[in-house]
Amino acid sequence: MQVLSGLSVGMFLFLVSVGMSLIFGVTRIVNLAHGSFYMVGAYLMVTMVEILPDRPWSFWVALLVAPLGVALLGGIIEVGLLRLIYHRDPLMQLILTFGLILVVSTLVLIVWGPDNKSVSRPDILAGSVKVFGQPFPSYYLLVLVLAPLVAVGMWLIFYRTRWGMLIRAATVDREMLGALGVDVSALYTQVFVFGSWLAGLGGALAAPTVAVAMGMDGDVLTTAFVVVVIGGLGSFAGSFVSALLVGLLQSFGILVFPAISIVLLFALMAVVLIVRPWGLFGRAEE
Amino acid sequence: MADAPDGVTLRTVSLKKHFGGVQAVGGVDLAVPRGDVRAIIGPNGAGKTTLFNLITGDLAHDSGAIYFDDHEVSGLRPHQLTRRGMGRTFQITSIFRRLTAFENVQTAFLTHHRRHYNVLVRAKSLYRGETSALLDRVGLGEQAAKPSGILAHGDQRRLELAIALASSPRLLLLDEPTAGMAPRERHEIMALVADIARETGLTVVFTEHDMDVVFAVAKRITVLHQGLVLAEGAPAEVRANADVQRVYLGNPEPAH
Amino acid sequence: MTASAPRVIAAILIVLAMAPLLLPPFFLQLLTEIAIVGLFATAFNLLMGFGGMVSFGHAAYFALGAYAAALLVKKAGVPMLLALPVAPLVAAAGALLFGFFIVRLSHTYFAMLSLAFAQIVFTVIFKWKSLTGGDDGLLNVWPPALLKSPMAYYYFTLAVVGLCLLALHAIISSPFGYALRAARESPRRARFIGVDVRRHQLVAFVLSGLFSGVAGALFAFYNGSVFPDFAYFPKSFEPLVVALLGGVHSFFGPLAGALGFKILEWLISRQWPVYWPLFLGGIVVLVIIVLPQGFVGLVSGWRWRTRPTV
Numbered sequence: 001m002q003v004l005s006g007l008s009v010g011m012f013l014f015l016v017s018v019g020m021s022l023i024f025g026v027t028r029i030v031n032l033a034h035g036s037f038y039m040v041g042a043y044l045m046v047t048m049v050e051i052l053p054d055r056p057w058s059f060w061v062a063l064l065v066a067p068l069g070v071a072l073l074g075g076i077i078e079v080g081l082l083r084l085i086y087h088r089d090p091l092m093q094l095i096l097t098f099g100l101i102l103v104v105s106t107l108v109l110i111v112w113g114p115d116n117k118s119v120s121r122p123d124i125l126a127g128s129v130k131v132f133g134q135p136f137p138s139y140y141l142l143v144l145v146l147a148p149l150v151a152v153g154m155w156l157i158f159y160r161t162r163w164g165m166l167i168r169a170a171t172v173d174r175e176m177l178g179a180l181g182v183d184v185s186a187l188y189t190q191v192f193v194f195g196s197w198l199a200g201l202g203g204a205l206a207a208p209t210v211a212v213a214m215g216m217d218g219d220v221l222t223t224a225f226v227v228v229v230i231g232g233l234g235s236f237a238g239s240f241v242s243a244l245l246v247g248l249l250q251s252f253g254i255l256v257f258p259a260i261s262i263v264l265l266f267a268l269m270a271v272v273l274i275v276r277p278w279g280l281f282g283r284a285e286e
Numbered sequence: 287m288a289d290a291p292d293g294v295t296l297r298t299v300s301l302k303k304h305f306g307g308v309q310a311v312g313g314v315d316l317a318v319p320r321g322d323v324r325a326i327i328g329p330n331g332a333g334k335t336t337l338f339n340l341i342t343g344d345l346a347h348d349s350g351a352i353y354f355d356d357h358e359v360s361g362l363r364p365h366q367l368t369r370r371g372m373g374r375t376f377q378i379t380s381i382f383r384r385l386t387a388f389e390n391v392q393t394a395f396l397t398h399h400r401r402h403y404n405v406l407v408r409a410k411s412l413y414r415g416e417t418s419a420l421l422d423r424v425g426l427g428e429q430a431a432k433p434s435g436i437l438a439h440g441d442q443r444r445l446e447l448a449i450a451l452a453s454s455p456r457l458l459l460l461d462e463p464t465a466g467m468a469p470r471e472r473h474e475i476m477a478l479v480a481d482i483a484r485e486t487g488l489t490v491v492f493t494e495h496d497m498d499v500v501f502a503v504a505k506r507i508t509v510l511h512q513g514l515v516l517a518e519g520a521p522a523e524v525r526a527n528a529d530v531q532r533v534y535l536g537n538p539e540p541a542h
Numbered sequence: 543m544t545a546s547a548p549r550v551i552a553a554i555l556i557v558l559a560m561a562p563l564l565l566p567p568f569f570l571q572l573l574t575e576i577a578i579v580g581l582f583a584t585a586f587n588l589l590m591g592f593g594g595m596v597s598f599g600h601a602a603y604f605a606l607g608a609y610a611a612a613l614l615v616k617k618a619g620v621p622m623l624l625a626l627p628v629a630p631l632v633a634a635a636g637a638l639l640f641g642f643f644i645v646r647l648s649h650t651y652f653a654m655l656s657l658a659f660a661q662i663v664f665t666v667i668f669k670w671k672s673l674t675g676g677d678d679g680l681l682n683v684w685p686p687a688l689l690k691s692p693m694a695y696y697y698f699t700l701a702v703v704g705l706c707l708l709a710l711h712a713i714i715s716s717p718f719g720y721a722l723r724a725a726r727e728s729p730r731r732a733r734f735i736g737v738d739v740r741r742h743q744l745v746a747f748v749l750s751g752l753f754s755g756v757a758g759a760l761f762a763f764y765n766g767s768v769f770p771d772f773a774y775f776p777k778s779f780e781p782l783v784v785a786l787l788g789g790v791h792s793f794f795g796p797l798a799g800a801l802g803f804k805i806l807e808w809l810i811s812r813q814w815p816v817y818w819p820l821f822l823g824g825i826v827v828l829v830i831i832v833l834p835q836g837f838v839g840l841v842s843g844w845r846w847r848t849r850p851t852v
Contacts, residue, residue, distance in 0.1 A: 030650055032598075032657070084831050091596055094653050095782065096830045098598060101775055102823030109816065218775065222661035225654050233650075262665055273643050273655075342734070364733040374734050382727035384791070385720075393720045394735040402721035402737060403745070409717045446731075453735055 002251050004131055008140040010247020011147035012202065016220055017227040018154070018239040019198035025171035025234030026191045028090070029082065032097040035221030036104035037196050041070045041203025042212045043108055046117045059122035067200035074196025078189050086188070105217055117212040139208060146205065150198070151240060158236065167191060171234055226265050230272045231281055238281030294356070295320045295457050295489040296341070301350035303340055310336040312513035313350070318457075323483055324491045325500045328510035329533070334493040335377060337510070338461050342374050343367050354457065373455030375446045377462045383435030387426055387445050390434050391417045394452035416452075424448045424478065440471045447475070451482065458483075460492035464499060472496055476503045501525070509533075547711050547793060554797075555704045562693050570696045571764075576804045577703045578761050579784060583796035584710055585753035586781035591790030592714055593746045594726030595645070598653045599660025600754055600781050602640065605773035607633040607755025608762040609667060609674060612683040617673075622685050626702070626759050633755025634748050636663070641747035645740055657778065664773035679769035683762050699760055706753055711793055713749060722746050754781075776819050783826055 020034040031037075048062030077100065085093055120126070121139045128135040158164035166187055169177050178184045202220075210216070223246070231242030246265065253264040272280065296318040303311040311333045318324050326334050339345040341352055343364045352360040354370060362370075382390045395413035396402055421430050424444040429437060434445055443463060450458060460479065464472035476492075480503045483490045494500050500507060500521070507524040509517040517527045524530055558577075562570055582604055589595045610632035614625035640659040644652055667674045674680065684690060689698050713719055725732040725739045732739050762768050771777065780803070781796070788799025811818045 030654060032654075081827065081831060088830075090650055091653075092830050094596075094598070094650070095786075096827050098657075098775075098779060098782075099823035099826040099830075102779065102819040103827065105775075106817060106820035106823070110820075218661050218664065222658045222665070225658040229651065229655065229658075262662055266659075266662055269658075270643050273646065344730075364730075365736050365738050368734050368736040376730065380728045380731035380734075382724045382731065384727055385723060389720065390724075393717075393724045396717040397721055397724075397732075397736040400736075401717045402742070403718055405713045405716040405718045407717065408712075408715050409720045410715065412717065449731065449735060 003248065004136060004144075005140070006248035006251035007244065008144045008247070009251055010244035011151075012143050012205065013223060013227050013247050014240055014243035015147050015150060015198060015205070016202035017224040017231075017243055018151075018236065019195035019202075020224055021228050021231070021234055021236070021239045022167075022198075023192055023195040024228075025236075026167055026174070027082075027086065027188050028174075029086075029093050030097065030233070031192075031195070032094060032221070033077075033100035033104055034195075034199050034224060035217035035219070036101050036108075037070050037074060037199035038203035038206070038220045039108060039217040040073060040104065041066050041200030042119075042207040042210075042216060043112050043117065043203075044069045044200070045204040045207040046112070046119050046212055049119050056123065063201075063204050066204040067197050070200025070203070071193045071197035074199075075189060075193045077196075078192040082192065083185065083188075101217060101221075105214065109214060114214060119207040119212065121208040143205060150201070154236065163190075223265070226269050230269055235281035242280060293320045294318065295322070295354065296491065297353040298337075298341065299351045299353070301337070301340055301352065302348045303336055303345060304348060309513050311340060311347075314510070314513070314515055316508060316515070318489060318491055320456075320489055321483070321487055322489055322491075323480055323503060323505045324489075325504035325507045326491060326493045326510060327495070327497075327500060327507060328516070331512075332510040333513040334510055335461060336513075338374070338459055338493065342372065342459060368453055368455075371454070371456035372459070373450040373453050373457065374459040375443075375450050375461060375463055377465060379439070379442045379446055381434045381442055381446050381449065384433060386431055387421060387434045387437065387441075388417055388430040390445055391420055391448050391452050394449045398453040420448050420452055423482070424451075440467050440475070443467065443475060444478075447479065455488065457489045457491070460490065462493050462495070464494065464496060469496070469498070472499050473502060479503070547715075548708055550794070551704060551707050551711065555700055558700055559697070562696065567692045570692045572804065572808060574692070574696050574699045574764055575761075576800050577699050578757050578764065579780065579804055580797040580800035581703045581706055581760070582754055582757035583781040583784040583788070583800050584707060584793070585750050585757065587785045587790055587796045588710060588714065588753070589746055589750040590782070590785055591792075591795070592719060592726065593722050593743060593750075595743060595747070596649065596653055596782070597644075597656040597747075597750075597778075598782070599656035599658070599778050600750075601773045601775075601777035602656075602660040602663040603633040603637055603751035603754035604758035604761070604777060605663055605667065605768075605770075606636045606751075607758030608768045608772050609680070609758075610755070611759035611762045612680045612768045613673070615683055616680055622689075622763060626756075626763075629759040629762075630752045630755030633758065634752040637748045637751025637754075638744070641744050641751070645743045645747060660773055660778050664770055667770045667773055674770070677770065679767050681767045683768060684766050685763045689763075695764060699764065702756065702760060706756055707797075710753060714793060718742075718745075776822065779822065779826075783822065 016038055020031055023029060023031050044066035045062055048066055049058065052058035052061060081096065085096060125138045125142055128137050129141070130136070158168055166177065166182060170184070170187060174184060227239060227242045227246050230246065231238030231240075246268070249264055249268060294317050296316065298314055298316040301311055301314045302309070314333075314337060326337070328334055336345065340347045343362050343366070347360060350360070351358055354367070354372060357370070359367060359370065382393065385393065392409070392413055395416055396409060399413075401412070418427070418430065421427050424447055426441060426444055426448065429441060434442060437445065447463070463479070464475060467475065476499050479490060479492070482488060504521055506519065507521055508515060509524060509527075509530050511533050516533060517524055517530045519527075558573065561573055582600075586597065586600050589597055607629045611625045611629035614620040614628060615622055620628070640656070644655050644659070647655060668676055670676070685695060685698070689695050721732065721737050721742060724735070725737055725742055729739045758772065784799040784803045785796045786799070787802055788797065789795030807818060810821050
């Protein structure tokens with residue numbers, strides 16, 4: 001039972017973190033504003049649900065549209081800002097994406113106001129189901145189904161499509177790819193948009209389960225960092241394994257130390273950093 | 287472990303290192319006596335830099351042992367080896383670019399005298415005499431106040447030499463010390479090294495590609511080939527060695 | 543810096559000491575804040591400009607200093623003059639704990655993890671309501687009556703900040719500082735002159751955290767209250783922007799940056815308080831994009847100077 005809960009948390013974390021890891025793997029930029037994209041996804045979900053008529057299908061439409069909105073935001077940012085700094089010092093890139101955190105969160109505040117928002121679960125998922133005799137929120141089943149679907153979909157893309165092959169090649173050697181005539185710049189945009197979409201999907205999915213409020217960006221960013229650092233920046237498998245690990249740890253940790261699950265996270269990350277600083281599946285960078 | 291005979295400053299025993307499937311260093315035995323000026327030569331990929339990195343603790347060895355003045359030092363980290371008297375320069379010039387030449391050497395003196403955790407004194411006034419003297423010795427006296435990053439390549443190499451010397455090493459390992467220099471400058475700097483070694487009893491081990499320089503300066507030569515010692519001896523012996531000629535020197539030297 | 547830096551500090555202090563005679567009380571408060579931010583940024587810059595390590599989560603130590611001071615005074619009944627030297631030790635302890643892990647990492651991971659640790663501090667403060675008051679913060683954290691007036695606290699801040707600046711300057715121009723810069727320039731070369739680079743950087747990290755904690759504690763008593771957002775993103779961004787603005791390779795750069803930054807913040811926050819983070823982030827983003835070198839005196843840029851830099 002706890003395992004199931006941990007798995008769903010883990011799957012959810014995977015959705016949220018893999019985008020950041022992917023973007024880094026290809027473009028070598030750590031998008032510190034990743035948490036902000038997640039937050040925008042959640043807020044867009046709120047708006048979509050509000051403006052759509054009260055029908056059974058409106059939740060699903062919102063779930064479809066909100067991440068697309070974030071993908072669009074990501075595309076604008078990549079083309080308008082990031083393209084101009086790819087050749088710059090990684091420090092400047094980090095500072096820029098850090099600045100974006102402030103910009104996006106203030107914009108969210110301006111557009112949606114300071115009050116907490118919420119999204120209600122769709123009727124068919126509003127209750128709970130019995131799993132091993134215990135009630136389990138039905139909504140989490142959505143995560144448990146959707147996230148692995150996305151994971152499998154991504155795996156198929158990476159290993160079965162040409163585009164995916166280009167992405168894998170880019171994570172290993174970008175310059176070579178450019179030398180082979182691939183439009184690396186377009187690839188970067190596509191990857192960034194995809195990563196943003198993933199973040200937005202995470203936020204939209206999360207909206208019915210958490211308080212949609214200022215500060216969401218920070219929480220998620222930290223957790224995503226932990227997952228990505230443990231799993232290894234740029235590693236798809238790493239994000240998956242690490243997210244599950246962290247999810248399980250969190251749900252078991254809550255049993256033992258309700259308030260200090262974050263400290264447990266910290267401890268896990270500390271151990272990994274001492275033993276393998278570049279993450280479980282990562283590559284040592286020099 | 288049996289005691290090493292007197293006077294051997296650096297000894298490696300069956301030192302091995304592999305990377306993936308490649309045996310970079312395949313069992314190297316080296317014995318460098320005190321005061322030697324030892325050239326390590328060999329084609330690219332022979333394992334010279336790997337050997338250096340193993341000796342200086344930058345790389346962990348797979349098996350074998352390293353002895354410095356009869357003490358086993360295999361596995362010690364670079365700053366520990368420096369404390370024991372091992373100095374090194376690098377293939378790619380490693381100096382403190384934004385510091386002046388003077389500050390570069392001064393910092394080396396500060397750390398050598400273990401004062402680098404001291405926050406109570408002003409560093410500027412310390413070891414000025416020694417720093418000036420050392421800079422003069424390597425020919426950088428005029429350039430002391432310049433930020434080292436703008437010095438000419440050859441001067442940067444001299445500076446790195448000075449930095450290494452400031453730590454009063456007993457053994458100095460120079461990795462391609464003359465890389466990127468014009469022939470005359472190569473001879474100058476290696477002659478400088480040989481002079482200093484003679485004056486101070488320093489043991490020097492260096493890698494080099496320019497055979498003229500090697501034969502001019504080295505007391506003994508070790509030839510590496512594919513991770514193993516191919517030949518070792520005085521310059522004339524090595525030059526005459528048929529294996530060495532075949533592998534490295536090309537056609538036999540015409541007799542003079 | 544030339545040997546006259548302590549004299550420069552003294553001169554600045556003397557000039558500032560005369561401010562109350564010329565300026566209305568409001569400006570005293572602004573100057574107090576400028577001094578505090580200047581200290582925070584200078585402490586931060588010990589790590590960034592001189593150590594070559596860019597922390598994206600320095601608010602953690604500022605907040606630890608502020609909360610430690612507030613808690614000591616409110617819950618332990620410790621007098622402020624005793625709380626002020628003790629609180630930074632808490633910040634230093636935090637820096638030791640986090641720094642131990644962070645200094646093992648290279649730039650990108652260093653930045654990420656420093657950010658994550660600041661978030662952890664924020665979350666702990668936020669959630670541990672019984673101790674920290676959570677979202678409501680801790681209120682009525684005032685200095686004793688003697689120091690309560692704007693002018694008195696202003697002088698007090700000048701004195702404390704002045705002392706800390708002298709200490710920081712001493713650190714930077716000491717053998718420790720020279721070795722720190724060496725480690726920044728070439729860790730490899732530094733190792734080969736006998737510097738244990740990791741340990742050296744950890745000590746620098748702790749010192750930086752210590753003085754950031756002083757800034758936090760000073761701010762707690764100035765503000766009269768402490769809140770979780772002392773550990774949040776904008777606060778971490780602040781010393782970074784201030785240092786870059788003023789120049790990271792000079793000792794006084796961050797102080798100059800603090801002056802400019804605070805004036806800018808005052809002007810903008812007056813009109814649009816909510817929008818300040820937007821401006822801050824936006825301006826930084828613009829500067830990075832538009833200026834080829836980014837800010838003046840970059841970490842990675844190279845400038846030839848006629849005088850040796852310290």
